[in-house]
Amino acid sequence: MTTYVEWDALAQVAIFGLVLGAGLPALFALGVRALDGPGSHPGKGAPRPRFRVILAWTCFGLVAAAALGAVIFIASGGH
Amino acid sequence: MTEPILLAIVVATALAFDFTNGFHDTGNAMATSIATRALKPKQAVVLSATLNFVGAFLSIAVAATIAKGIVDSGVVTLEIVLAGLAGAIVWNLITWLLSIPSSSSHALVGGVVGAVIAGVGTSAVLWTGLVSKVLIPALIAPLVAIAVASVATWLVMRITRGVAEKQNDKLFRWGQIGSASLVSLAHGTNDAQKTMGIILLALIAAGAVAPDAGVPLWVIASCALAMGLGTYVGGWRVIRTLGKGLVELSSRQGMAAETSSATVILASSHFGYSLSTTHVATGSILGSGVGMKGASVRWGVAGRIFIAWLITVPAAATAGAIFFFISNAVGEPLGPFVAFGLLIAAAILIWFLARRRPVSSANVNDEWDPHNESETFVAESIARHDPTIMRVRKRRLKKKKKRPKAPQQRKKKKKKVAKGKSKKAKS
Numbered sequence: 001m002t003t004y005v006e007w008d009a010l011a012q013v014a015i016f017g018l019v020l021g022a023g024l025p026a027l028f029a030l031g032v033r034a035l036d037g038p039g040s041h042p043g044k045g046a047p048r049p050r051f052r053v054i055l056a057w058t059c060f061g062l063v064a065a066a067a068l069g070a071v072i073f074i075a076s077g078g079h
Numbered sequence: 080m081t082e083p084i085l086l087a088i089v090v091a092t093a094l095a096f097d098f099t100n101g102f103h104d105t106g107n108a109m110a111t112s113i114a115t116r117a118l119k120p121k122q123a124v125v126l127s128a129t130l131n132f133v134g135a136f137l138s139i140a141v142a143a144t145i146a147k148g149i150v151d152s153g154v155v156t157l158e159i160v161l162a163g164l165a166g167a168i169v170w171n172l173i174t175w176l177l178s179i180p181s182s183s184s185h186a187l188v189g190g191v192v193g194a195v196i197a198g199v200g201t202s203a204v205l206w207t208g209l210v211s212k213v214l215i216p217a218l219i220a221p222l223v224a225i226a227v228a229s230v231a232t233w234l235v236m237r238i239t240r241g242v243a244e245k246q247n248d249k250l251f252r253w254g255q256i257g258s259a260s261l262v263s264l265a266h267g268t269n270d271a272q273k274t275m276g277i278i279l280l281a282l283i284a285a286g287a288v289a290p291d292a293g294v295p296l297w298v299i300a301s302c303a304l305a306m307g308l309g310t311y312v313g314g315w316r317v318i319r320t321l322g323k324g325l326v327e328l329s330s331r332q333g334m335a336a337e338t339s340s341a342t343v344i345l346a347s348s349h350f351g352y353s354l355s356t357t358h359v360a361t362g363s364i365l366g367s368g369v370g371m372k373g374a375s376v377r378w379g380v381a382g383r384i385f386i387a388w389l390i391t392v393p394a395a396a397t398a399g400a401i402f403f404f405i406s407n408a409v410g411e412p413l414g415p416f417v418a419f420g421l422l423i424a425a426a427i428l429i430w431f432l433a434r435r436r437p438v439s440s441a442n443v444n445d446e447w448d449p450h451n452e453s454e455t456f457v458a459e460s461i462a463r464h465d466p467t468i469m470r471v472r473k474r475r476l477k478k479k480k481k482r483p484k485a486p487q488q489r490k491k492k493k494k495k496v497a498k499g500k501s502k503k504a505k506s
Contacts, residue, residue: 004207004211005215006211009351012346012350012352013343013346013347013354014227017223017224020342020346021227021230021339021342021343021346022230022234022339024338024342025232025235025254025334025338025339026231026234026235028250028251028334028338029234029235030238031250032242032246032247032251033238033239035246035250036243036247063257067261070265070341070345071261073345074134074137074261074265075268
């Protein structure tokens, strides 16, 4: 079977895909939760706790950085 | 004498293939954004077309050779390339007519393999390469994508459980647009290069450019333009199947699906295990249904798509072989012209067939018609452990059958006309 399936490359794709492909959406979701999740608005009209806002934008920033990295990767030939 | 004209025909056919490629694959990137209304249908295709166009210019690092490692490259002549391209275009158009997302690169490989078999014989096909580089990845790609997207969706759903749906939609739509843009960009870079490679090879074979020449600018520009135009025209039928047919998508699922598509596609090209964009994107959308509690996946639709993937290579090969036989039977000077004419005739025929039930930006997001999908309800009732779904819907199904679709459409048209009139009256 090894002549037909390149197991090494496949395993790398699967692991990389799982870590980033599931990790990045999860990170983004964490940002959303920090911004608007339960407890984000402590009282009526009260502003969000600052650490939540910082956490949220850190998450979004990391995701955006990953997207930027992907664009550079595509532009550099993708190999 | 006929060589320059033959070359022109091959270049035109290659660009036509590029067009159908963009056209067929718009849905891979944009179907989820359109279905969740993160973008209006027209906005989505404009964005995707622009990014495909830009993507084509981004990199020409891959000196893409046509069907490398799959057929003996020494036997590939202009006639074979032409027949292969024609076969691939026909298969792309047929799958579009049937609203099935299928891989354009597999169609191209199939078409060329068929033409090679018809022209040289089975000995010129590297079967191990065909199986390991095309057929097996076609089975693996959706599995990897389903796994990644279902994990992603499950995580996203769990993390954002307590967030109000409105806020979720607002933020995740941005995530969706970003990830869909990445898929478009990657598609433009990867797939436009394939056509550039074909045109370059044809130019070299005809002696129009030196064998060690780089890709001329006009080739890059015309490929980018053909791909962008194809994307802009938008294979609405395929978009509809991907966005509405497989899973009823929310913006969170859409974002998870599109991000996992982008990651798996980029990972596969990085590690040199090329997976088809279409297979990955379709798998990701399925995965976003698998990973969400209570979401139902229309496995009937998915099954039809899988079958189409299995027969893509043989079917395109048959079409490619037929084109080669016709071209060969007619003879040397006129053969390729006849094949080209037949290709145009076939394209026009398929276009007319598609006009009978048109899908456009106006109705791409309509409810998925249960009239054709009785197996959907069986699947849904099993998935939700709820036999009543089958019973209730069955009655509706009968009603739908009694009342065919045509009069409804007419009503809608009338409404539109009426609206137009009232607007005119106002102005």
